[in-house]
Amino acid sequence: MNVxxxxxxxxxxxxFEEKPVPREAMDRLIDALLWAPSAGNLQSRKFYFVTDAALRRKLAMAAYGQAFIARAPLVVVACxxxxxxxxxxxxRGIDLYCVQDATLSAMCMMLEACELGLGSVYVGAFSEKxxxxxxxxxxxxxxxxLLPVGYPLIVPDAPARVRAEEAVVFK
Ligand SMILES: Cc1cc2nc3c(=O)[nH]c(=O)nc-3n(C[C@H](O)[C@H](O)[C@H](O)COP(=O)(O)O)c2cc1C
Incomplete structure (x- = not known):
């Protein structure tokens, strides 16, 4: 597949299917997140790979009851x-760069997940506390x-995007 x-x-x-995410696939996800760009190459991010069912349920509760989080075999928490x-x-580093570092790694990881036939979703609605x-x-x-990851059971249709002219300005 091209990019x-x-x-x-x-x-x-x-x-998600109930099937666990194999360790070799997790290693590919880890490579993808490690090789994302970061401010000053300080790599100011940390990723928690959560497979424990009780902990996944706690994360789902922390995300205001988004139950699909607990049903994913793997939840990666990007920090x-x-x-x-x-x-x-x-x-600026504290407020912005480290958040961007974590987010860019998350995106790279989601794209690699897609290439591996895995599904994921970026969940931003949760209590940080x-x-x-x-x-x-x-x-x-x-x-x-929070990035729930697993083999997709249902792949939804693509939601529409704005027209290029709405998002991009040539000067
Ligand atoms: C910053 C951010 C926060 C998001 N938070 C949630 C969330 O809390 N729960 C959820 O189900 N999806 C969440 N999403 C996923 C979006 O709903 C999804 O990316 C969007 O509808 C476009 O669909 P697509 O990813 O299939 O293209 C979030 C996405 C982003 C980028």
Whole structure:
């Protein structure tokens, strides 16, 4: 598959088969997230790979009851590492760069998941406090996204996109 067809073919998947994600596939996801760009190459992000069922249920509760999260065999929690950027970049590093580092890694991981025949969805609606409590995160690790991953049971139709002219300005 070429990159654009993976980008256009990826859908948010919220229904998963019960089949676990094999370790070799997780290793490919890890490669994809490690090789994302990051501010100053400080790689100020941390990823938690959660397969434990009780913990997945806690994450679903922390995401205001989005039950599909508990039903995914793997939930990757993408976090920003504020400590890793604060020294070099100060406030901008803490407020922005580490969040961008985590998000770009998440996107790369989702595209690799798609290429492997796995589905995923970017979940941003959750209580940071509750996710932090469930995972025992230190204060400087900020959860940015929950990424349920698994083999798709239902692949929805592609939701429409705005026309290019609405999103892009040539100057
Ligand atoms: C910042 C952000 C937050 C999102 N939060 C949620 C969420 O909490 N729950 C959910 O089911 N989907 C969530 N999504 C997924 C979007 O609904 C989805 O990407 C969008 O509808 C487009 O569909 P597609 O990914 O299949 O192209 C989120 C996506 C982004 C980028």
């Amino acid at each position: 654009l067809s993976v980008i256009m073919g990826r859908r948010s998947i919220r229904n 920003a590492d504020k400590e890793a950027v604060s020294g070099r970049y100060g406030r 509750e996710v932090g409590k469930a995972l025992g995160l230190p204060e400087y690790i900020r959860p940015v996204a």
